[in-house]
Amino acid sequence: MSGKILIIDDEESIRFSLRGILEDEGLDVAEAESGEQGLELIGTDIPDMIFLDIWLPGMDGLEVLENVTRDYEGLPVIMISGHGTIETAVQALKKGAFDFIEKPLSLEKVVVSSRNALEFSRLRQENQALKTRITSEQPVSLTGQSAAIQELKDVIARVAPTDAWVLITGENGTGKEIVARSIHHLSGRADKPLVAVNCAAIPEELIESELFGHEKGAFTGAEKAQEGKFELADGGILFLDEIGDMSLKTQAKILRILQEQAFEHVGGRKTITVDVRVIAATNKDLTEEIKAGNFREDLYYRLKVFPLELPPLRTRTDDILLLITDFMNSLVKQHGFKPISFGQDAIRALTAYPWPGNVRELKNFVERMFIMYAGEAVSADRLPPEFKKAIEEQPAVVAPHTPETSMDDLIAGGPDDLKQARADFEARFLEAKLKEFEGNISQLAKAIGLERSSLYRKLKTYNIQTD
Ligand SMILES: Nc1ncnc2c1ncn2[C@@H]1O[C@H](COP(=O)(O)OP(=O)(O)OP(=O)(O)O)[C@@H](O)[C@H]1O
Ligand SMILES: [Mg+2]
Incomplete structure (x- = not known):
């Protein structure tokens, strides 16, 4: 075994015998006589696991445990319980202790329990490392063979080399950012920066200085002059992400800059001109936001020179x-x-x-x-x-299909039973028609010559979504 262990116990004999067992297993051991001292040691050098006595003078074991589980998520703690503290040990388990061992210490129990705790701690660290590594890479190529993605790639290839502004819309996670990156990649500005601004994440009072920069002393806390995102993106592309979450006040400011491509630093007088191509993105329906009075119509038209809508998966x-x-x-x-x-x-x-x-x-x-x-x-x-x-x-009666399956395929791969085949067809027909009528059941019923109520029943039978 390898790892760093911290023992927190006020009894010297216990620390001594635990240290002996653990060092024989090849582990590094540190000791603390009190909870306070223990927490201080953890603060300077985080161990891989902790043995913690329940009864301690000063801050008691449960309190130390609470501190550790709150500040060092996933760090395993094994409680040491003396006579009459078993109930407290159980309570400790409920509060997130990994395990407990009783006095007098059994060598075997100490070894098994620390092995488990160290294994747990190792797996957790590995998982975390894996997660951060996985999320850091960012590809620019779009995967997909569907007609929708093929078309999207075509359009991107056509619009990217122009200097047109682009408004990307689509649900969460449909790839708005990756599309912005690939436009940048294929544009004449690829060797200049792509500067991203998440409009939803910047507090209202900071957005101006974030976008336009500020002079030294422009406001409290402005200790030195700083360039804004517009200057950083000069010659390149400014990606205004989550544009639908920008406040009306900021929208007004942005509109002017976008039209003039000129601005002043906050607290400054000099007019700065830039050459910036703008790509904006949002998961909101901006026409709805305009109706609700949350988004400026003039800004919408300014941004929407070239609209790109990303289809949900x-x-x-x-x-x-x-x-x-x-x-x-x-x-x-x-x-x-x-x-x-x-x-x-x-x-x-x-x-x-x-x-x-x-x-x-x-x-x-x-x-x-x-x-x-x-x-x-x-x-x-x-x-x-x-x-x-x-x-x-998933509707059981409907044969699995793709838009490409022909009638012949359906027949070849379909059921032998006529009734079942008819049901399959009816379900597919209704599903397609419902889409065509954009979910309007009354209109559909009229068009296909059915009573509204019986159409409803059929849709229900075939488990076809009607929202
Ligand atoms: N077609 C695709 N091919 C490969 N990876 C994709 C594709 N679409 C999206 N991704 C990946 O999916 C993840 C989410 O995409 P992205 O961040 O671009 O979505 P988004 O629309 O900006 O989402 P949100 O609205 O939540 O900000 C990213 O890791 C991205 O690389
Ligand atoms: Mg995004």
Whole structure:
């Protein structure tokens, strides 16, 4: 075993015998006589695990435990309980202690318990390192074979080399940022910076200085002059992310700058001119925001020179497996993971699931699966519950289909029973028509010559979503 252990106990004989056992196992040991001293030691050098006496003079064991679990999440603590403190030990477990051992100390229990705790601590650290490494890389190429993504790539290739301003809209996680990056990458400004501003994250009172920069002493706290994002992006691209979350006041300021490409530092008098191409992005429906009085119409038209709408993942199910495979391959390549093989039933569940968090959710999902199941076969029952639910909710009578399946394919791969075939057809027909009528049931009923109520019943029978 290897690792750093801290023993917090006021009894010297206990510290002595624990140190003996642990050092024999090859561990580094530090000691503290009190809770206060223990916390101080943890503050300067975080151990891999702690042995902590329940009864201590001054700050008692439970209080020390509370401090540790609050400030050092995941650091395992093993409580040492004397006679009559077993109940307290149980209480400690509820408060997040990893385990407890009783006095007199049993050598075997000490060894087993520390081995478990160190293993836990190691796995946790590994997972954390993995997560930070995984999230730091940022590709610029878009994965996808669906018609929607192909078209998107075409449009990007056409608009990128121009100097047109672009407004990207789409649900969370559909790839707005990656699209902005790929426009930058393919533009004539690729060797100049892409400066991103998250409009939702900057407090109202700081946004001006953030965007336009400020002079020394312009406001309290402005100890030195600073350039704003507009200057930093000069010659390049300014990416205004989450533009729908900007306050009306800031919108007014921004509008003027966007029109004139000229501004002054906060607290300054000199007019600065820049050459900046703007790409804006939002997950809000800006026309709705305009109606609600939250977004300026003039700013909207100024930004929306070239609108790009990103489709949600659930409308391009063809891309789901491709994205999963792609993310898996890059994790295998980068981190040497062994690939996961998903069973047929798992694949069905993954394509049936609506992915409300879109590609971001899918990417996180793949990373999570690798942390748990690298190198293994994964069937549907090993997937998180939301996927099982998705497959249960999938209409049973409707044959799995893609927009490309022809009538012949349907017949060849379909049921032999006429009644079932008719039901399959009816379900597909109604689903398609409902889309065509944008979910308007009354209009659809009229168009296909059915009573509204019986149409409703049929939709329910076939489990077709009507929102
Ligand atoms: N078509 C795609 N191919 C490969 N990776 C993609 C694709 N679309 C999105 N991603 C990845 O999914 C994640 C989320 O994408 P991104 O941050 O661009 O979404 P977003 O629309 O800006 O989301 P939000 O609205 O939540 O800010 C990123 O890691 C991105 O690299
Ligand atoms: Mg984004």
